[in-house]
Amino acid sequence: MTTVERTLISPWAMKKRRGKLLYWLVFALVITLFTVAFVVPLLWMVLGAMKTAPELARNPPTLLPESFGAGAYTEAWEFMDLAKYFTNTVIIAAGAWLIQLAVQVPAAYALSKLRPALGRWILALMLATLMLPASALLVPTYLAITEVPIVEVNLVNSPAAIWLPAAANAFNIYLLKRFFDQIPTELLDAARIDGAGSVTTMWRIVLPLSRPIIAVVSIFSIVAAWKDFIWPLLVLQDPEIQTLSVALQRFEPDTPINLMLAGLVLASIPMVVAFLIFQRQILAGLTAGSLKG
Template sequence: MASGKSKGNTERWIATILLIIGGFIISLPFIWMITSSFKPESEILQMPPTLFAENPTIQNYINLFTNMNFGVYLRNTLIIVLLSFIGLFLNAMAGYGFAKYHFKNKEKVFYLVLATMMIPGQVTMIPVYLLLNEMGLINTMAGIVLPGLAAAFSIFLFRMFMATIPTDLIEAARLDGAGEFYIFFRLIMPISKPIFAVQGILTFIAAWNSFLWPLIIANDESLYTLSVGLSLLKGQYASNFALQMAGAAFMVLPIIIIFSFFQKYIVEGFTTSGLK
C-alpha cells in the first residue's frame, strides 16, 4: 500500500515538473516580448541577447502615444469593445428566445441562423460593404460595429445553455408577477454566468483584435484600431524592434489580465457545457 502511494506521489511530481517546464517554454515568447518592450533600442539587438533589460525604460511606451496615434487607436478599440458587449446581450436574448419561447417556424429560423455559420466571413464582406455604403455608414464607427453585433455561434451557445434551465423556474417567476425583462436580467443572467463569461471573453478578444473589417471600412486614420495601428507600426518603424515589442505587449496584456480575472467562470462554462 505504501509502495503504491509513493509511486502515485512520484508520478504526480513528475507530471507537475513536466507541466511547469512546458508552461515555461510556451510562456517564453511572451516573457521575451514583455521584457524586450522595456529595453532601449540599442540593447534589444545586442549579442549575446539578454532576457531582462539591463537599463529598463518606459520610453518605448511613451513613443507609442507621442510618435504614433495609439491614444486614438486605443479609444476606438475601447468603443468597439463596449458596443460589442451590447451585441453580447442581444445574442443572449436571442438564444433565450430560441430556448424558451414558442413561435411559428422557430426551428426553421434557428437552423437558418446556424446555416450562416457555414458561410466564411470573407464571402459576406463585399455584400455587407455595399449595404453599408448605401446606408452612408462607410468610414464611420457605426459601420465598423454594426455587422459584428449579431453572431450565430454566440446565439447557438446561449441557446444550448439556456435550454437546460428548468422551464418551471421561469413559470414560477411569471406566476409571481415578474415581467419578461425582469426574469431575463434577474433570473436567467445569474444562472448563466458561466456561458456569459465564456462569451464575454471571446467577444472581448474579437473586438480587441479587430483588424480586417476596420481596415476595410475606415478610410480615416482617426477610426483605426490598435491592431491596424500595430500593423502601421511594423511598416513605419520596421527596424525599431523595441517599439514593436511595446506595441505587441500593449495589445496582449489586457487579454491576459481579463482571462486571469474570469478564468474560474470560463473553465466552469466549458465544463458545464461538456457535461450537458
C-alpha cells in the same frame, strides 16, 4: 454495477512506484512545454521593448536587455499617440458588447424557451455559418455595410460598421441557448401564471440566473472586438477613428522596432488583465449548462 474510469495510466499501474513516477514525469513535461510555448513569446516581447533597436538586431540575440527601464513604453505612448487609439478601441469594444447582448440574449431566449416555428432549422442555419471561413464572409458583409439593405446607408468609417456584424455571432447565441435550456420551465410557467409576459420573464427570471454565461459571452465579445484586425482595417479607413490593432500596423514601417514592441505590449495589457481577473468566470460559464442535474 460499478463503472471503471478509463485513464491514460491504469489505476493498477498508478499503485506502482514506476507508474506514479511516469505519470508525474509526463505531467511535468506537458506543463513545461505549454508554459514555454505561451509565456516565452510574451516575455520576449516585454523584454525586447526595453532593448535598443541595435541591440534587438544583434545576432545571436541577447536574452536580457543591457539596461532595464520603461523609457520605450512612455516614448511609444507619445510617439504613436496611443491614448487616442486606446479610446477608439474602448468605444468600439464597449459598443460591440452592448449591441451583442441586446441581440444575442433575446435571440437565444426565443430559441430556447419560446420555441418559435422552424426554430431548430433557424439554429441549424446559424450554426452552419460557423463552418464558413471568416475570409469568405468579408466581401458580402462589406457590400452590405457600404449600402445597408432597406435604409441604404453607408456605414464605412462608422463604429456601427463593426457593431452590427458583431451581433450576428452564432457561437455566442448557441452558448446562451444551451444555458437557458437548463433553466427549469416550471419557473417560467409560474411567472406566466402571475401575469408576467415573455419580456418580463426574461428580464426578471432568466437574466438573473444567467449571470455566469452572460459574463462569458461579454468577455468573448470584448476580446474579439479588441483584437480584431482585418474587419476594422476594411471599414475604418479614417486614421482618426482606427483601433489599436490597425493603428499599430499603420505605424510599423516608420517606427523603431523597440517602440513597436512596446506598443504591442501596451495594447495587450488590458486583455491579459481581463483574463487573469475573469478566468474563473470563463471556466464556470463554459461548463455551466453542459450537465443536467
